[in-house]
Amino acid sequence: xxxxxxxxxxxxxxTVFAAEVVQSDSLYMRFVxxxxxxxxxxxxxxxxxxxxxxSAKVFINGKEVKVYGSGAFIGSVNLAVGVNPVRVxxxxxxxxxxxxxxxxxxxxxxxxxxxxxAVIDVQSIEPRQNLWLGKDDILEVKFRxxxxxxxxxxIEDVESGIPMLELPASDSISGSGIYIGRYKxxxxxxxxxxxxxxxxxxxxxxxxxxxxxxxISILPKELPRVAMVTGRRPFLNAGLGEDRLGGAKLGYxxxxxxxxxVGKVGRQxxxxxxxxxxxxxxxxxxxxxxxxxxxxxxxxxxxxTSGNVTEDVVSVxxxxxxxxxxxQVVDPPALVVDIFGATSNTNxxxxxxxxxxxxxVSWNQVGDDHYRxxxxxxxxxxxxxxxxxxxxxxxxxxxxxxxxxxxxxxxLAGFTIAVDAGHGGDATGAVGATxxxxxxxxxxxxxxxxxxxxxxxxxxxxxxxxxxxxxxPERTDAIIxxxxxxxxxIHCNAGGAGSDxxxxxxxxxxxxxxxxxxxADIMYGRMLELGLNQFGMVGSFNFSLNAPTQLPNVxxxxxxxxxxxxxxxxxxxxxxxAIAGKITAGLEQFVKAYAQPAEKGKE
Numbered sequence: 001x002x003x004x005x006x007x008x009x010x011x012x013x014x015t016v017f018a019a020e021v022v023q024s025d026s027l028y029m030r031f032v033x034x035x036x037x038x039x040x041x042x043x044x045x046x047x048x049x050x051x052x053x054x055s056a057k058v059f060i061n062g063k064e065v066k067v068y069g070s071g072a073f074i075g076s077v078n079l080a081v082g083v084n085p086v087r088v089x090x091x092x093x094x095x096x097x098x099x100x101x102x103x104x105x106x107x108x109x110x111x112x113x114x115x116x117x118a119v120i121d122v123q124s125i126e127p128r129q130n131l132w133l134g135k136d137d138i139l140e141v142k143f144r145x146x147x148x149x150x151x152x153x154x155i156e157d158v159e160s161g162i163p164m165l166e167l168p169a170s171d172s173i174s175g176s177g178i179y180i181g182r183y184k185x186x187x188x189x190x191x192x193x194x195x196x197x198x199x200x201x202x203x204x205x206x207x208x209x210x211x212x213x214x215x216i217s218i219l220p221k222e223l224p225r226v227a228m229v230t231g232r233r234p235f236l237n238a239g240l241g242e243d244r245l246g247g248a249k250l251g252y253x254x255x256x257x258x259x260x261x262v263g264k265v266g267r268q269x270x271x272x273x274x275x276x277x278x279x280x281x282x283x284x285x286x287x288x289x290x291x292x293x294x295x296x297x298x299x300x301x302x303x304x305t306s307g308n309v310t311e312d313v314v315s316v317x318x319x320x321x322x323x324x325x326x327x328q329v330v331d332p333p334a335l336v337v338d339i340f341g342a343t344s345n346t347n348x349x350x351x352x353x354x355x356x357x358x359x360x361v362s363w364n365q366v367g368d369d370h371y372r373x374x375x376x377x378x379x380x381x382x383x384x385x386x387x388x389x390x391x392x393x394x395x396x397x398x399x400x401x402x403x404x405x406x407x408x409x410x411x412l413a414g415f416t417i418a419v420d421a422g423h424g425g426d427a428t429g430a431v432g433a434t435x436x437x438x439x440x441x442x443x444x445x446x447x448x449x450x451x452x453x454x455x456x457x458x459x460x461x462x463x464x465x466x467x468x469x470x471x472x473p474e475r476t477d478a479i480i481x482x483x484x485x486x487x488x489x490i491h492c493n494a495g496g497a498g499s500d501x502x503x504x505x506x507x508x509x510x511x512x513x514x515x516x517x518x519x520a521d522i523m524y525g526r527m528l529e530l531g532l533n534q535f536g537m538v539g540s541f542n543f544s545l546n547a548p549t550q551l552p553n554v555x556x557x558x559x560x561x562x563x564x565x566x567x568x569x570x571x572x573x574x575x576x577x578a579i580a581g582k583i584t585a586g587l588e589q590f591v592k593a594y595a596q597p598a599e600k601g602k603e
Contacts, residue, residue, distance in 0.1 A: 027056060038103045046076060048075045050088075050433055058073045058088065059088070059089045063075075070568045074562075088100045115147060115148045120198060125141075126142040129213075132219060133216060135185055141153045141162075144178055151164040151200055151201070152164060153183075153196055154199070156191065156197070157190075166178065191218050224260045226288075226295060229255050229286065234253055234282075236281055256389065259273075261281075274370040277370070296321075300317065315395070316396075318395055322341045324387060328514050330514055332376065335374075336373070349361050357401040383402050406598060411595070418460075418486070419461070420475060420488065422489060424464050424469045432571075444576050446462065448576055461484050486519070490556055492561045493559065494560060501563055505565060506532050507530070509523045510554065511541060516552045532569075535560075
């Protein structure tokens with residue numbers, strides 16, 4: 001009867017209130033990972049994260065694992081190909097025990113293809129996406145098949161019998177049987193939605209054949225083509241790479257700009273920015289204009305610079321909205337703006353004395369279709385900028401001046417600071433072994449930080465104040481429209497599925513734009529004062545709230561929820577209060593170092 005009662009307690013959860021775990025006195029096990037009893041995996045390791053009564057002992061396949069003060073325990077087992085039963089036992093001091101068995105099924109790795117029979121792995125055929133190609137573009141075709149054959153590919157209505165080369169086994173992680181071939185598009189080629197057929201020649205009479213999922217369109221009469229940039233916060237990608245944060249971005253641009261489309265891969269248009277540079281525009285941000293639409297080109301006229309209390313404005317005269325990219329430069333500090341499709345006719349640059357933050361403005365014709373503007377700054381620290389067109393076609397570069405410290409005894413007083421509590425609602429974020437969710441920890445720390453900042457006279461802009469999933473565009477709008485001068489985004493980290501959860505721990509700070517590295521560096525140093533391990537400072541980070549250029553910003557990954565030691569710290573409200581204190585100290589340090597000092601006699 002007792003064992004039946006204990007089995008009913010197997011999955012009693014640790015109760016979570018405001019990011020704190022309240023433990024039960026009963027013997028129980030609650031599994032965060034795996035989520036199911038039966039798991040199919042190609043990984044050589046199976047990982048566990050769970051919690052139990054802190055006084056219990058836990059064994060995974062007979063090996064004791066550490067139970068932390070929070071009741072959390074983690075572990076991993078090596079998996080052989082096939083079915084792997086894993087037995088987890090929790091044992092109380094009085095001898096009572098609970099048992100849970102999981103079954104991991106590890107799939108076999110792909111077997112090498114034999115010479116006979118001749119086969120083609122259809123799923124391996126590239127291109128996998130539809131392509132638009134123009135003159136002199138290179139089409140690369142690749143597939144995996146039986147080794148030792150002559151291989152060819154055909155483009156319907158264009159060319160047949162294009163030879164392919166079998167790569168040496170040493171050149172491929174997949175071993176032998178990898179075939180690759182290329183075709184350079186000729187001026188006379190033309191086709192639409194043509195399949196690519198690959199062949200392994202078995203004899204004079206016969207071949208093994210298969211078709212790619214991606215289809216080819218060669219459009220000499222339609223490319224290059226002009227598209228209008230549309231949508232909310234459109235951006236250009238640097239390439240076709242992807243990860244969980246999306247592709248690496250060249251930068252955000254403004255709707256209404258015209259760009260030159262020279263090709264397409266899948267759902268991204270290939271954009272010719274200049275003779276030496278391309279970008280990739282997601283098709284959701286593009287409206288194709290009629291084929292006969294002229295290519296975007298403009299002369300660049302005069303430039304003027306003026307200022308007000310909070311910003312300097314550089315105005316560039318154009319007769320058409322052209323694509324642009326902007327980047328921060330440090331040592332010496334400057335803002336570099338590249339305008340594509342532009343040719344200089346800049347014969348004077350006017351600078352008014354009200355533009356106290358801008359040291360000078362100069363231009364350079366990098367190429368016949370590439371105009372570069374360099375805005376040198378008087379201040380060592382970048383405080384934000386915004387680039388966009390006015391109601392017409394004049395490009396405005398708005399450069400924020402350093403804010404003034406109103407009270408030297410309370411340097412943050414009067415500042416507007418945005419605090420972002422990461423995740424929320426159904427976007428739970430990471431989950432610790434006790435079951436605590438990142439969204440709750442983030443909000444608890446952010447709320448502590450808000451109270452502390454408000455006590456110092458700061459106007460705080462919160463991206464969320466409750467358990468709501470607020471979208472990144474809405475968060476960004478709230479930050480910018482709220483007039484924030486600095487942004488801190490608060491998160492908890494977690495290791496990947498293949499990482500060692502007990503080894504991977506610590507704090508880190510993230511930035512994207514080089515001009516905001518000093519803020520991240522200061523914040524990282526302050527967080528390390530809490531005794532957390534160093535996980536590192538990360539630049540060029542492709543996180544949505546590191547993207548805004550309008551204000552210095554930093555993402556603080558406070559500690560690892562996936563690590564039980566770090567998790568215990570994050571569950572402690574006094575530690576969350578200490579995090580808020582260190583972030584506040586970091587903001588004060590940054591403002592003291594880089595804001596404009598208070599005027600003597602006006603404190």
